[in-house]
Amino acid sequence: MYDASAQPMGESIDGIYRTESRRVLATLIRLLGDFDLAEEALQDAFTAAMEQWPVEGLPSNPRAWLISTGRFRAIDKLRRRSRQTAALPELTSRMISTQDETPDWDPNAIDDDQLRLIFTCCHPALSQDAQLALTLREVCGLTTYEIARAFLSTTPTIAKRIVRAKEKIRIAKIPYEVPNQREIRGRLGTVLGVIYLVFTEGYVATTGEALARPDLSSEAIRLGRLLVELLPESEVLGLLALLLLHDSRRNARSSSDHDLILFDDQDRSLWDYELIAEGVSLVDRAFASRTVGPYALQAAIAAIHAQSPSPAATDWNEIIGLYDVLLRVLPSPIVELNRAAAIALRDGPSMALEIVDAILARGELRDYYPAHIARADFLRRLGNVQESTAAYEQALSIVRQEPARRFLLKRLNELRSTSTVDISLPPKH
Numbered sequence: 433m434y435d436a437s438a439q440p441m442g443e444s445i446d447g448i449y450r451t452e453s454r455r456v457l458a459t460l461i462r463l464l465g466d467f468d469l470a471e472e473a474l475q476d477a478f479t480a481a482m483e484q485w486p487v488e489g490l491p492s493n494p495r496a497w498l499i500s501t502g503r504f505r506a507i508d509k510l511r512r513r514s515r516q517t518a519a520l521p522e523l524t525s526r527m528i529s530t531q532d533e534t535p536d537w538d539p540n541a542i543d544d545d546q547l548r549l550i551f552t553c554c555h556p557a558l559s560q561d562a563q564l565a566l567t568l569r570e571v572c573g574l575t576t577y578e579i580a581r582a583f584l585s586t587t588p589t590i591a592k593r594i595v596r597a598k599e600k601i602r603i604a605k606i607p608y609e610v611p612n613q614r615e616i617r618g619r620l621g622t623v624l625g626v627i628y629l630v631f632t633e634g635y636v637a638t639t640g641e642a643l644a645r646p647d648l649s650s651e652a653i654r655l656g657r658l659l660v661e662l663l664p665e666s667e668v669l670g671l672l673a674l675l676l677l678h679d680s681r682r683n684a685r686s687s688s689d690h691d692l693i694l695f696d697d698q699d700r701s702l703w704d705y706e707l708i709a710e711g712v713s714l715v716d717r718a719f720a721s722r723t724v725g726p727y728a729l730q731a732a733i734a735a736i737h738a739q740s741p742s743p744a745a746t747d748w749n750e751i752i753g754l755y756d757v758l759l760r761v762l763p764s765p766i767v768e769l770n771r772a773a774a775i776a777l778r779d780g781p782s783m784a785l786e787i788v789d790a791i792l793a794r795g796e797l798r799d800y801y802p803a804h805i806a807r808a809d810f811l812r813r814l815g816n817v818q819e820s821t822a823a824y825e826q827a828l829s830i831v832r833q834e835p836a837r838r839f840l841l842k843r844l845n846e847l848r849s850t851s852t853v854d855i856s857l858p859p860k861h
């Protein structure tokens with residue numbers, strides 16, 4: 433007989449998986465002391481939820497239920513495995529001996545587990561690439577493909593990197609803890625980079641039908657707030673400010689049909705001015721210190737944009753000046769690209785086009801579709817329809833996100849209506 437409640441419960445469990453699975457995993461890693469065992473326990477816990485919750489109802493605290501179920505299923509699994517070997521592994525012995533202990537369900541401890549996990553994944557014993565890949569996979573649940581796109585790498589390379597990082601943690605017995613104040617500063621840069629990459633994937637999703645993944649960007653902001661409470665110094669404040677200022681534009685970045693709306697065309701009344709006020713306040717706090725780093729500088733640029741009533745009223749001199757400082761602190765082709773966009777709005781597209789062409793000529797950003805979109809736009813504004821068309825086609829051959837793809841098709845159709853150029857669109861991937 434059909435159970436009308438089955439579908440709503442399934443949707444509830446799916447929603448809990450999206451919002452809670454990474455928190456549950458982080459706590460299971462703390463309790464079990466092993467990445468792979470914790471991942472198995474997470475899946476076992478949600479399998480049990482699919483079986484029991486439709487019958488027994490949703491527990492009052494789903495996260496605690498999942499953690500408890502996953503933990504004890506892992507202990508049972510370890511006990512069965514231990515009977516098949518004469519030598520009882522250290523992990524099995526420890527977990528079975530503590531199976532009757534009541535776990536620490538203090539909400540603050542559970543909330544901090546992801547922060548502990550980030551610092552474990554960002555341990556200096558791991559390479560920086562491994563730190564970033566492992567944290568994005570384990571803390572935030574990005575797929576290896578999404579991480580590969582973020583790194584401009586390949587999926588097999590990232591998968592191997594993650595496996596090796598886990599093995600390194602196990603062999604080196606890297607502790608699962610937030611380091612002390614002296615050690616934390618040496619690992620802070622990587623942690624900030626991880627949180628920023630998580631937000632970036634949420635703000636502009638690598639693939640799929642949606643422009644953004646608000647669950648990821650919200651998670652990055654949550655982690656940023658935790659870090660500010662732990663260490664409220666300039667770059668931590670700057671990072672959180674940057675995330676909030678970007679996230680303030682979320683509701684204006686796409687149409688009701690989920691089409692991309694460019695920054696200059698956004699309805700600024702849809703921006704979240706409470707987030708903007710909080711972000712600007714954090715920028716002020718960051719700049720009150722004696723040293724200002726890349727995140728605080730980027731946040732200052734975002735703050736100018738956020739407080740400007742229109743593109744025409746924006747102080748492009750100040751923005752370009754901040755980009756000049758940022759390039760000295762953080763030489764990067766993406767920073768160069770963003771500076772070129774600002775120059776195009778102050779001085780026109782010719783000089784900006786020269787900068788982008790120089791970046792691409794060096795072999796940088798060839799697989800970064802926003803660079804080709806910027807180049808196409810500069811060429812379009814200069815009236816060079818043929819080269820602009822080719823640049824948009826190049827961007828279209830790279831992009832894997834549907835809103836951006838639709839935007840590019842629209843631009844190409846606009847160019848087609850003003851030119852006899854034959855536009856051969858690449859197939860959808």
